[in-house]
Amino acid sequence: MPDVDPPGWELPLLLFAGFRTLIDQLHESLAAHGHPDVRPVHGFAMQAIGVHGASISEVGRRLGVSKQAAGKTVDRLAALGYVERVDDPRDARSKLVRLTPRGLDSLRLAAEIFEALRADWVVQLGAERVRSLESSLRTVIPAAGYPVDVPGWFG
């Protein structure tokens, strides 16, 4: 006499709602700590740039988008002061995209906040259920990394 299983269409909704909950809480907290203008897509892009910097093309490859799209995102990040372009001394074609101190700060903060958010889940669910959730998801998702072309992918 177990309850009937929920309909299949609820699973993607729950996963998305969980994702969105975390991202919304992240950006709420980021906004409260001096980063009100950064959007979810910017966080992924800065992650792709990394602390050592990267070329536009490399950023595009890491995000799974064209280098043109990566270039535009870098432009906006630069306008917000999170990123700067410097000439690559080893390749006159290439410009290195580097995080500014502000960009590094936002990345550091985001890591802290994600840690706190996971800790919240542990409080609500218990450490075991959170680990179980993570391990279940690791089982069902393909090994390959996921492109982060969310807006284009979805719409």
Place this chain on the structure above:
Amino acid sequence: MPDVDPPGWELPLLLFAGFRTLIDQLHESLAAHGHPDVRPVHGFAMQAIGVHGASISEVGRRLGVSKQAAGKTVDRLAALGYVERVDDPRDARSKLVRLTPRGLDSLRLAAEIFEALRADWVVQLGAERVRSLESSLRTVIPAAGYPVDVPGWFG
């Protein structure tokens, strides 16, 4: 001696990857069954329209987007042959958006596919772990429904 917990930033990635996996598999299957042009956002919009139809404004409210945005999405859905606009006999201002037989077919198919996808997860994880994942997520996400303005939200 439990393993160290994964970093907090992995949780949103896993949730998103799970969501994306399901949606990608859905649309792969949909494409193989005569619906190659429908995009994720269209499925959510058709869900919002529902089998009984709805006005543009109502669709916008259900999706959590402006009525203008809802109108544009309905336009594209209409161009693809999934919905039609008919005059609302009870309100001369309003036009009722209704699913065409093709639209209804895609909705019925999507429900079947989501059911099969969940069954796949049950095969991989066991019924109990899938139920546990669903119940964990229900615990941590806010009760309120989630807007489906994904592209605009993310970018």
Place this chain on the structure above:
DNA sequence: TAGGATCGACAACGTGGTTGTCCAAACCGT
């Protein structure tokens, strides 16, 4: 050194959002 690959810029376009404006129709309080 010549040919091919790669880097980044520019342009044009599609799609999904937003605001603001507008008019016609519906609703509601006097």
Place this chain on the structure above:
DNA sequence: ACGGTTTGGACAACCACGTTGTCGATCCTA
């Protein structure tokens, strides 16, 4: 029954993010 307010939908302008295609400059390699 009328007049003010709310609502439905269309139109326009704009922004963000993605796509292709093109191009000159630079690098690598046969």
